[in-house]
Every structure is written in C-alpha cells, then in structure tokens.
Amino acid sequence: xxxxxxxxxxxxxxxxxxPFLFKGMKxxxxxxxxxxxxxxxxxxxxxxxxxxxxxxxxxxxIAWMPSLGINFTAYVDGLSLLFALLITGIGxxxxxxxxxxxxxDKESLGHFYVYLLMFMSAMLxxxxxxxxxxxxMFWELTSISSFLLIGYWYEKERSRYGAQKxxxxxxxxxxxxxxxxxxxxxxxxxxxxxxxxxxxxxxAESPFFLVAMILILxxxxxxxxxxxxxxxxxxxxxxxxxxxxYLHSATMVKAGLYLVARMSPVFQESxxxxxxxxxVGMFTMFWGxxxxxxxxxxxxxxxxxxxxxxxxxxxxxxxxxxALHYDGIDDNIFIVATIAAIFHLINxxxxxxxxxxMAGIVDHETGTRDIRKLGGLMTVMPITFTIAVIGSLSxxxxxxxxxxxxxEMFLKATTKVFSADFFALETIGILLPVVAFLGSVFTFIYSxxxxxxxxMGEAKFDQLPKKPHEAPIGMLISPVILALLVVGLGxxxxxxxxxxxxxxxxxxxxxxxxxxxxxxxxxxxxxGLTPELYMTIGVILLGSLLFWQMNKWMGIYNRIPHRxxxxxxYDGTLVxxxxxxxxxxxxxxxGFIRSYLIYIFVFLSGMMLFSIWWFDMYQFSFENMxxxxxxxxxxxxxxxxAALAILFMKSRLPSIILLGVVGYGVALFFVFFGxxxxxxxxxxxxxxSVALFLLVFYHMPDISKKETRMRFKVGNxxxxxxxxxxxxxLSFMALTHKSLSSISEYHIENVYDxxxxxxxxxxxxxxxxxxxxxxxIVVLGIAALGIYTMIKFxxxxxxxxxxxxxxxxxxxx
Amino acid sequence: xxxxxxxxxxxxxxxxxxLVLSRSLLRIIIGTALFSxxxxxxxxxxxxxxxxxxxxxxxxxxxxxDPLPQALVLTAIVISFGVTAFFxxxxxxxxxxxxxxxMEEMKGTESYD
Numbered sequence: 001x002x003x004x005x006x007x008x009x010x011x012x013x014x015x016x017x018x019p020f021l022f023k024g025m026k027x028x029x030x031x032x033x034x035x036x037x038x039x040x041x042x043x044x045x046x047x048x049x050x051x052x053x054x055x056x057x058x059x060x061x062i063a064w065m066p067s068l069g070i071n072f073t074a075y076v077d078g079l080s081l082l083f084a085l086l087i088t089g090i091g092x093x094x095x096x097x098x099x100x101x102x103x104x105d106k107e108s109l110g111h112f113y114v115y116l117l118m119f120m121s122a123m124l125x126x127x128x129x130x131x132x133x134x135x136x137m138f139w140e141l142t143s144i145s146s147f148l149l150i151g152y153w154y155e156k157e158r159s160r161y162g163a164q165k166x167x168x169x170x171x172x173x174x175x176x177x178x179x180x181x182x183x184x185x186x187x188x189x190x191x192x193x194x195x196x197x198x199x200x201x202x203x204a205e206s207p208f209f210l211v212a213m214i215l216i217l218x219x220x221x222x223x224x225x226x227x228x229x230x231x232x233x234x235x236x237x238x239x240x241x242x243x244x245x246y247l248h249s250a251t252m253v254k255a256g257l258y259l260v261a262r263m264s265p266v267f268q269e270s271x272x273x274x275x276x277x278x279x280v281g282m283f284t285m286f287w288g289x290x291x292x293x294x295x296x297x298x299x300x301x302x303x304x305x306x307x308x309x310x311x312x313x314x315x316x317x318x319x320x321x322x323a324l325h326y327d328g329i330d331d332n333i334f335i336v337a338t339i340a341a342i343f344h345l346i347n348x349x350x351x352x353x354x355x356x357x358m359a360g361i362v363d364h365e366t367g368t369r370d371i372r373k374l375g376g377l378m379t380v381m382p383i384t385f386t387i388a389v390i391g392s393l394s395x396x397x398x399x400x401x402x403x404x405x406x407x408e409m410f411l412k413a414t415t416k417v418f419s420a421d422f423f424a425l426e427t428i429g430i431l432l433p434v435v436a437f438l439g440s441v442f443t444f445i446y447s448x449x450x451x452x453x454x455x456m457g458e459a460k461f462d463q464l465p466k467k468p469h470e471a472p473i474g475m476l477i478s479p480v481i482l483a484l485l486v487v488g489l490g491x492x493x494x495x496x497x498x499x500x501x502x503x504x505x506x507x508x509x510x511x512x513x514x515x516x517x518x519x520x521x522x523x524x525x526x527x528g529l530t531p532e533l534y535m536t537i538g539v540i541l542l543g544s545l546l547f548w549q550m551n552k553w554m555g556i557y558n559r560i561p562h563r564x565x566x567x568x569x570y571d572g573t574l575v576x577x578x579x580x581x582x583x584x585x586x587x588x589x590x591g592f593i594r595s596y597l598i599y600i601f602v603f604l605s606g607m608m609l610f611s612i613w614w615f616d617m618y619q620f621s622f623e624n625m626x627x628x629x630x631x632x633x634x635x636x637x638x639x640x641x642a643a644l645a646i647l648f649m650k651s652r653l654p655s656i657i658l659l660g661v662v663g664y665g666v667a668l669f670f671v672f673f674g675x676x677x678x679x680x681x682x683x684x685x686x687x688x689s690v691a692l693f694l695l696v697f698y699h700m701p702d703i704s705k706k707e708t709r710m711r712f713k714v715g716n717x718x719x720x721x722x723x724x725x726x727x728x729x730l731s732f733m734a735l736t737h738k739s740l741s742s743i744s745e746y747h748i749e750n751v752y753d754x755x756x757x758x759x760x761x762x763x764x765x766x767x768x769x770x771x772x773x774x775x776x777i778v779v780l781g782i783a784a785l786g787i788y789t790m791i792k793f794x795x796x797x798x799x800x801x802x803x804x805x806x807x808x809x810x811x812x813x
Numbered sequence: 814x815x816x817x818x819x820x821x822x823x824x825x826x827x828x829x830x831x832l833v834l835s836r837s838l839l840r841i842i843i844g845t846a847l848f849s850x851x852x853x854x855x856x857x858x859x860x861x862x863x864x865x866x867x868x869x870x871x872x873x874x875x876x877x878x879d880p881l882p883q884a885l886v887l888t889a890i891v892i893s894f895g896v897t898a899f900f901x902x903x904x905x906x907x908x909x910x911x912x913x914x915x916m917e918e919m920k921g922t923e924s925y926d
Contacts, residue, residue, distance in 0.1 A: 591920040593841075594834050601830060626814035626862045636821050643828040643847060652839050659843050662825070666850045669818070673857055674867040674878040681887055685894045689846065692898055696905045697839065700914060716834040724827030727851065731819035734859035742860065744881045751870055758870035760880035761887065769884060776888050783895035787902045 002060040004074045007044050008124045011037050011117035018117065022110035030109045031099035037117065038092035041124075045084045052078045052503040059130070068133075069191055075130035078503020082342065083127035083258055085500070086349050090250040091120050093478035097357050098242035100475035101364060112152060112240070119145035123251050127258055132181045132191045136174070139219070142252050143170045149247060150239040162235035165570070169232045173222025177259075180215030183208050184266070197265040197510055204269050213267050216259065217276060224256025226314060227284040230307040231566045237299040241360030244299060249306050249352035254345060257310065260317050261341070264508050268321035277318030282435045284311025289442035294554065298359040298369040298454065301446055302352065305395065308443060309348045312410060315432075316341035319413050323509065335505070336416070340409030342504045346496065347394065347402040347489065354482035355391040355450070358384055361475055362454060367465030371449070376459025381470045383480070388451040390483045394490070396447035396543075397440065397536065402489035404536075411436060411532035437535055444543030445550075594716075601719050605726040612729060620736045632672055639665035650709040652697055660690040677761045818858045825851035838904045838914040842897065849893035853886045 125138030151163030288308030320338030397407030417429035642661040663686030670679035757763040832844030865876035
C-alpha cells in the first residue's frame with residue numbers, strides 16, 4: 001500500500017466519516033470537511049509534474065488477485081497525471097462551489113458528499129490504473145456514483161428518468177468494454193495496458209482485433225456521450241449544478257476520451273480506428289452544436305455543447321493516429337491533432353466548468369434556467385456576466401481566450417488531412433473540414449446566444465420567481481478562478497506546454513518516443529494568414545448572420561417527428577422491449593400446469609428422438625431375450641387394457657379401481673420376474689394407495705355430481721403417444737446396448753460371506769447400499785409429517801366451499 | 814419378453830402422460846402413479862429379465878436374477894408411495910380450501926399484490 005494507492009483511495013476512505021460529520025456538526029457546512037480531500041490530493045499530484053516532465057513514470061503495485069493476473073497497479077505518466085490534476089483540481093473548486101450552492105439545512109448533504117467522494121476515487125482509479133480489470137471496476141464505480149448523483153433529488157420524476165437513462169447507456173458501454181478487455185487479454189495474456197502497448201503487433205494480427213476495438217470504443221463512446229449515445233447527457237442535467245459542472249463537463253465524460261487516448265498506442269495502426277473515431281467525433285461535434293441552438297434551458301445548451309466539444313476532442317484523437325505513418329516527428333502535422341486534443345481537453349474543463357457554475361448561479365438567484373424568461377441580468381449580476389462572456393467566447397473559439405488556440409489547432413488538423421496519402425484521407429477527408437466548419441458555426445451561435453439571451457436584452461424581473469441579485473462571494477470564487485484560468489491560458493498557453501501537454505502527448509505515442517524523438521509543443525496566437533484563420537473569420541461572419549436571422553430558420557428543428565429522434569427511439573425501445581417481454585411471457589407462461597407439462601414432455605421426447613436419429617441408434621438387436629410364457633401374455637394384456645380403460649372412465653371411482661388392477665398386475669409381473677420382495681412390497685403399497693385414493697375420493701362428494709368423461713384432446717393425445725414411443729425406444733436401446741456386465745456378481749458371491757445374509761435384495765438394502773434405505777426412511781418420515789401438518793395446521797378456519805370469500809372478509813377487517 | 818414388457822411400459826407411460834395433462838387433480842395423481850409403475854418396470858427390464866432363481870441364496874443354484882435393480886425398485890416404490898400419499902392429501906386439502914379439483918379453476922387464486 002504505497003502513498004499513491006492511498007491517494008487514489010483517499011476519497012473513498014474519507015466517505016464513511018461524512019454522514020457522522022453531517023449529523024454531528026450541524027453548525028458547519030459538511031463541504032468544508034470534504035474540501036480538504038481534493039486540496040490535499042491536488043497538491044500531492046502536483047508533486048509529480050517534475051517527474052513526468054522529465055519523461056519518467058511512477059509505478060506502484062498491490063497484489064490483489066495475482067492468480068488471475070489482476071493486481072492493483074497504479075501507473076503515473078503524463079496522460080494519467082493530466083487527468084488526475086483535472087479531477088482533483090476541478091473537484092476542489094466544485095466542492096467549494098457546492099458549499100455555497102447547497103443549503104445545509106434543506107439538503108441531505110451527507111448523501112451528496114459521500115457520492116461525490118465515491119466518484120472522485122473512482123475517477124482517479126480509472127485514470128491511474130494500469131490493469132484493465134481494475135480500471136473497469138473503477139469505471140463502473142463512476143457509472144454508479146454518477147447514477148446516484150443524477151438521481152440526487154430522487155423525488156423528482158425527471159431525475160429518476162435521467163439517472164436510469166445514464167445508467168442503462170453507460171453500463172451497456174461498460175459491459176461491452178469488459179468484453180473488449182477480455183478479448184485483448186486473450187491475445188496478449190496480460191491485463192496490463194503497458195503489456196498491450198508492447199504487444200500491439202500481436203493484437204493487430206489477431207482475428208478478433210476489430211471486435212475488441214469496437215467493444216472498447218463502445219465503452220468510450222457511451223461514457224463520453226458520442227453520437228448516438230449522447231442522449232443521456234442532456235437528461236443528466238437534472239442533477240444539482242455542481243454535479244453537472246464536475247461530472248458532466250470536466251471529468252466523467254472525459255473518461256471515454258482518456259480511454260481512447262490510452263488505447264491509441266494499441267490500436268492506432270489500423271485505419272478503422274482513425275476513421276471510426278474521427279467520423280463519430282466529427283459528427284457528434286456537428287450534431288451537438290446543431291442541437292444546442294434550439295435548447296431553451298441554460299443547462300440544456302451546456303449539455304449539448306459538452307457533447308459537441310467532446311466530439312471535437314474525440315475526432316482530434318482519431319486524427320492523431322495518422323501521425324504514426326510518418327517517420328519524423330518534427331514536421332509531423334498530425335501530432336498537432338493530438339496536442340490540440342489534449343490542450344482543448346484542459347481548456348474545455350476550465351470554460352465549461354465555469355459556465356455550468358454560472359448557470360447554477362443564475363438558477364440560484366433568479367429561480368429559473370429558462371432563457372425565454374431571463375434577460376437583462378447584466379446590470380444586476382456584473383461578475384456573473386463577465387464569467388459568462390469569458391466562458392462563452394472561449395467556447396466559441398474567439399481570441400484572446402484559450403478556446404481560440406485549441407480551435408485554431410483543431411481547424412488546422414482538419415485542413416491538413418489532404419496532405420496524407422493513406423486511409424483515403426485525401427478523398428473522403430474533404431468532409432472533415434466541412435463538418436468542422438459547420439459545427440464551429442453552430443458553436444458560435446449558441447455561445448453568443450448563451451450570454452446575450454441571459455444577460456442582455458430587456459429585463460423581465462417581474463416574471464422571475466425570485467428577485468435577482470449578485471451571488472454571494474463564496475459562490476463566485478470557483479467560477480472566477482476558472483475564468484481567470486481561461487484568460488491566463490489564453491495569454492500564456494506555454495505554461496502548460498512542457499509541464500502537462502508534452503508528457504501527455506508522449507504517452508499517446510510511445511513508439512515515437514522510443515525512437516528518441518521529442519514532441520515539440522509550442523502554442524502561440526499568430527500563425528500568419530493560414531486557412532484556419534480564414535475559417536475562423538468565416539465562422540464569425542456566418543455565425544453572426546445566422547444569429548441575427550435566427551427566427552427565420554428555427555423551423556427546421558421541428559421537421560423531425562418525435563418518434564424518429566434519438567430520444568424517441570430510446571424511449572420507444574424501452575417501452576417496446578418491455579411490452580415484447582410481457583407479451584412473450586404471457587404467451588408461454590399461461591398459468592396452466594398442462595402447458596408447462598406439455599413443454600417439458602415435448603422437449604424431452606424431442607431431444608430423445610433427435611438424439612436417437614442423430615447418433616444412428618435405431619438399429620436394435622434383440623438377442624438372448626427371455627422366453628415369454630402364455631400367462632404372461634394374458635397378464636400383459638390385462639395391464640395394458642386396464643391402463644387404457646382408465647382414460648375412458650367417466651367416474652373417478654372406476655379409474656381408481658383400474659389403477660389398482662394395474663398395480664396388482666405389476667406385482668404379478670414382479671412375481672414372474674423372480675422378485676418376491678418387490679411383489680410383496682408392491683401388493684401392500686398398492687393396497688394402501690388405493691385405500692388412500694378412495695379416502696380422498698370419498699371426501700370430495702360434490703365432485704361426483706359434476707363428473708364427466710375426459711374430453712378427448714388431440715394435442716394431449718399426440719404428446720402422450722410421443723412420450724410413450726420415446727420411452728419404448730429408450731427401453732429397446734437399453735436392451736440393445738449392453739456394454740458392461742453387471743456388478744451384481746459381486747453381491748451374489750459375497751452376500752453370505754461378507755454380510756451373513758441369504759436374501760440378496762435385503763442385504764443390498766441394509767448392508768451394501770444401506771444409505772439409500774436410510775434416506776428412503778427419511779422420505780417416508782417427512783411425507784408422514786407433512787401430511788400430518790397439512791391436515792392439522794390451519795391458519796384460517798374456513799367452512800367448506802366459500803373459503804376464498806371468507807379470507808377476503810378477514811383481511812378487510 | 815423384454816420387448817413385450819417394453820411395449821407395456823410404453824403404453825403405461827402414454828396413459829400416464831395423457832392423464833397428467835388432464836384437468837382433474839385426482840386424474841393427475843392417478844397419472845403419476847401410472848408413471849411410477851412404468852418406471853419401476855423399466856428399471857427391472859433394462860437390467861435384463863433373464864430367468865433364474867429369485868435372489869435368495871440356495872445351495873446348488875448358480876443362476877439368480879439380478880438383485881441390484883430389485884433393490885433399486887424397492888426403494889423407488891417406497892419413495893413414490895410417500896410422494897403419492899403426500900400428493901393425495903394435498904389434493905384433499907386443496908379441495909377443502911378451494912372446493913374444486915379442476916386445475917384450470919385454480920389458476921390465479923393466489924394474489925400477486
């Protein structure tokens with residue numbers, strides 16, 4: 001248990017104390033105690049920056065299940081560290097924000113912080129685990145804690161719906177990912193990610209390469225809300241705003257991006273990897289931004305915006321894979337894509353976190369998040385307005401903020417694809433910059449919309465639930481810090497270049513680094529008159545035009561009927577599968593014992609007959625069979641006739657008598673077969689049985705009045721004949737295939753010498769195989785006790801006949 | 814002989830299945846009783862029905878019938894009797910409580926809420 005492991009598990013270890021602090025220290029907001037954890041962690045992880053900048057890694061291992069190759073290996077390199085700092089840094093700010101956002105008297109803070117700490121540990125575990133099974137465990141823990149946090153206000157129906165939706169989709173992806181992990185392990189023989197990277201050649205040649213890749217990507221796409229799995233994210237906005245800021249903008253939704261970046265060295269040789277990720281990411285970017293424009297809820301806009309930005313980063317990670325197909329790293333244009341991805345990932349966490357907190361403040365101070373009701377808050381909430389402007393403009397990719405830098409690099413990466421001459425990049429690649437341009441236009445529109453609709457325009461304060469005023473200073477600390485980061489990184493991006501971005505990018509290209517090449521990260525504003533600069537100008541012009549004429553084209557959003565939207569498909573699938581399952585169940589679970597017996601009999605006979613036919617077992621040979629005496633024919637005829645006659649009896653009494661006839665006939669057969677003990681037992685038992693039958697029959701007097709002959713049912717008859725034939729064939733086969741001699745020779749020889757008895761059957765029953773007899777006695781005892789209990793033990797005294805009604809009356813009273 | 818008994822077993826099974834698929838509880842129990850007869854005969858038959866002396870040691874006799882399946886069947890007879898008796902009393906109590914022995918009328922008498 002190293003310090004690193006302790007750091008990963010620290011939030012989890014702290015979680016059990018939270019409810020006690022919440023209950024015991026009522027006067028202090030629980031968040032203050034919680035705040036210690038991320039602050040300690042962020043300072044601890046900051047200590048690793050010099051290590052990773054130097055290109056070193058830190059590895060610590062705890063043996064967990066060594067026999068299965070599952071050990072808790074914590075592995076810190078540039079990529080992990082970047083994420084760990086994001087998680088703990090943003091975590092600290094979000095906890096600080098939540099202290100002012102959540103009321104300590106109205107909310108159950110104990111729950112909230114326990115879930116949040118659980119999530120923090122899980123997320124740290126995901127990014128710092130080298131072992132994929134351990135990573136998967138933490139991955140699912142993030143799903144669970146996210147589910148709990150989204151459903152935090154569980155009395156709201158929409159919260160429960162959103163929580164369920166996110167759970168279903170992310171767990172579906174998580175399970176797919178587990179399948180991919182298992183496949184990869186079967187190729188490499190180890191769950192360690194570093195071993196997989198080292199053996200990426202083996203993986204590339206495996207026939208399951210594609211399947212494993214798709215499964216892993218399903219996990220990443222569902223978690224990172226890529227098209228078409230993005231639908232859970234807008235519904236997850238029912239969570240408290242700190243949760244949306246933390247989970248659904250900065251950390252959890254980036255787990256998928258982390259996975260893609262982490263698995264890049266394993267898969268990136270394949271063109272399918274590049275195209276899948278780039279295409280899905282690019283389309284997600286466009287679709288998210290396109291849909292963000294029609295939202296009327298602040299958090300709804302931000303949710304779709306998050307989807308769009310995640311798609312952007314995803315597509316950059318995909319394009320970065322092309323870098324491997326160049327020898328040199330110096331003039332390698334695709335490295336830019338990966339650098340842009342990492343840089344934008346950091347930027348997105350800063351501006352999106354601040355925007356979510358801004359939305360939370362607006363909601364908190366006005367009582368609504370609906371942009372149709374909001375407006376003119378600029379004068380009342382100047383600080384919040386400033387935060388909103390900085391965040392929005394950075395999101396739109398305008399100078400001088402950090403979003404501009406990463407957006408420029410993004411456009412650069414997309415326009416550079418034509419210089420490649422592989423993977424059909426030079427032909428189909430034309431779509432990439434076009435889609436990127438369109439997505440950027442819509443991004444521009446909703447970013448402008450975000451702060452103009454909320455803070456500018458006419459004030460409608462009288463329609464708001466609360467009288468708006470500036471937020472308390474504590475609530476503003478976190479968004480202000482984030483906004484300062486946005487501006488600061490805009491002006492001094494190279495602070496991060498060598499400390500965080502470079503090591504992170506190098507962990508994505510281990511093969512290039514192994515050749516002794518270094519990634520050069522240099523981010524600056526002015527590149528000269530490049531295509532991406534013209535594209536940015538185009539985005540601004542076209543975006544402004546569309547924003548100005550917004551009312552004229554908003555109609556296109558209503559073209560698609562609800563049933564065909566992705567949400568409609570999701571809801572329809574749930575409803576339909578539920579209905580289908582019910583229909584299926586109602587079709588075969590009829591509640592009649594007859595149906596179930598028919599299934600069993602038909603299946604049994606079908607299996608038997610099929611096996612007989614399949615294995616050619618219908619060649620019977622009847623040699624050395626016993627002779628049949630004439631009286632045995634007669635007896636056999638009597639048994640057969642008696643059995644058949646039961647079927648045609650109208651009354652049950654003759655049926656019982658005929659059953660007795662069959663039993664006695666069987667006893668006589670036992671006599672002919674030389675089994676005196678059996679015959680004796682059979683006679684006695686049959687007599688007692690018939691007596692019992694008669695007793696029961698006697699106690700059902702009303703039955704005899706209603707008695708009818710059994711109605712002939714063709715279905716039953718067919719099943720009966722089928723089973724009869726099967727059993728007969730089975731008996732024939734058992735006669736034919738005599739392979740081994742009986743062990744009874746032993747019993748016959750030793751019955752007197754070993755067991756001092758002459759009656760072999762009895763000696764077998766009590767000596768050679770005494771255990772059978774013991775438990776047969778137990779069975780009889782249990783049956784006797786059961787019968788006694790059934791007759792004596794009655795919870796409800798009832799008169800005969802109207803028991804059900806009386807029971808109902810008793811429950812009513 | 815074995816073939817003949819196999820056919821008897823088949824007929825008994827057939828009748829048993831037909832009875833078990835009927836609606837009346839008493840007929841179902843009759844069916845199960847027939848089932849057990851068929852099974853006992855089957856165990857004896859498949860071991861072979863070689864004529865020999867009954868399995869009681871007598872000096873000078875070398876050929877005995879196989880004692881082991883007889884021991885098995887003896888156990889099975891007792892167990893099936895126990896189950897049949899239990900089943901019969903269950904049917905009797907069912908009739909007392911529900912005043913029917915029609916299986917189809919018994920459907921849905923338990924409440925699911």
